[in-house]
Amino acid sequence: MLLMSCSAPAAPVGPFPVIGPDSTVQVAAGPQYMRGAVHQFFWGKHYRKLWAVPVPAAVFNLRTAVPGGLTPTEAGGSFQTKNLRLVDRNGVEYVLRSVDKDATKALPENLRDGPIGRLMKDQTSVINPYGAYIVPRLAAAAGVFHTNPRLVYVTDDPALGAFRQEFANALYLFEERPEGNQSAVRSFGRSARVESSRKVFTNLAFNPRYRVDARQYLRARLFDMWLGDWSRREDQWRWAGFPGTGGSTIYRPIPRDRDHAFFKFDDGLLTHIIGWVKSNYQSFHEEIRLRDVEGLNRAARPLDKSLLVYLTAADFRQIADSMRTSLSDQEIKASLTVWPKAVYDLAGAEFDRKLRGRRDQLPAVAAEFYALLAREIEIPGTDQPERFILEPVGDGQVRVQVLSIHAGRPDSLLNQRTFSPTQTRSIKLFGLGGNDVFELRGLPDHRFEIGIYDGAGQDIVEQKPLTTPANQPTSVMVYDSGDGNTVKITKPVKTRAYVPAATEFDAAGWLLRHRLF
Structure with missing residues (x-):
């Protein structure tokens, strides 16, 4: 569903370049995910209503998005998300990340258009299409680095060049790409040296003068759990480097890709059963089940065991208490108001209640997280x-x-x-x-x-x-x-x-x- 409008786009969240005064569109991210009552009974209601509701999005113009314009350079992404890398005239990189996902890319080609492929595509509805929108303000309150995504609509723009056919006519999140010199971006700590996990862990393993700020990483990990973001493998992170003492380098984490935050999976009969088997597929409820903290963090376990090995129970407790205080009711409420009105009307009260409930559990969750990691220690x-x-x-x-x-x-x-x-x-x-x-x-x-x-x-x-x-x-x-x-x-x-x-x-x-x- 697509309706053109001449209204000005909404102001971006965070320190982000303003897209020029182009038109906006009213567009639904995924009306195809609305299904009948029987299908929803077995396969879940998920966020189908949010996918189907039209929301305003600024029309993205590569020539005016930033001073001097943007040039597309490389297509990429995971098995689900489609990404287009962009670069400005100064070499600063940005990325367009598709709002809609396609998990069928992980399947053999002969299965993608069959029943299994259709079912996997349907389960994209477990993702809140606008979840990433509310993260920047919450992350800032929690003291966690963050990207600043903005919802845009990419038309059939000739400036896309060779990428025109693949990327035209869809909703995307437009955000900074955390890589290289980011000294102009406050939400990356103004680091002049942002690096990938591969680069950082290579440095950590080869020379002790490279270190990670473990307390800051723990803060980011507790924030992940608060959001219900269970997919925090190594490639979901970038690292802001800062000079330390004696020529050392200290890295602080920049979480990215919030596709699996606010996951809603277990509200169908069959998905509920699957959730019991796949304990990492945890839904965003008002309560974080302490017995499932292990599953919630399974994807990040190698990272956690390496980076948190020297922190004590007191460190875990102090950081959890600090976050519980800083994530106030007022901050939670304010973060939700950045949603388009139609989205807020559908999900605002639910998210306000759930975020407040999960926040109050952070000390108990941190204690359980510490106990899990403390059982078996590996020190390289x-x-x-x-x-x-x-x-x-x-x-x-x-x-x-x-x-x-x-x-x-x-x-x-x-x-x-x-x-x-x-x-x-x-x-x-x-x-x-x-x-x-x-x-x-x-x-x-x-x-x-x-x-x-x-x-x-x-x-x-x-x-x-x-x-x-x-x-x-x-x-x-x-x-x-x-x-x-x-x-x-x-x-x-x-x-x-x-x-x-x-x-x-x-x-x-x-x-x-x-x-x-």
């Missing part, structure tokens, strides 16, 4: 030489310290954390590359299952003192790849020969855990 080094120190510190606890080894000067502490056997059952240390040193300063409590994985390089594993009584219970295993390591241990510490998996060997292999190679 880098491809530079590091010293890992394990030391009992009383009450059954063990402290793990990771230090950077420097030739001719003292080692410098990179990170440390103390673990309790009531929270943690296993700790695995991975030396990765470099000639690393693993020190056991006493024997950890036997309730910890501790694994030491040497990886590449000629490493040293030593137990201090070597006179520890052999009958003292402990559960420490040294996995020796046999590539010239020096192992100085006595019973009850055990040694086992092994061939390192690719994900355990060096920095390049560790990236496999993050699906980045």
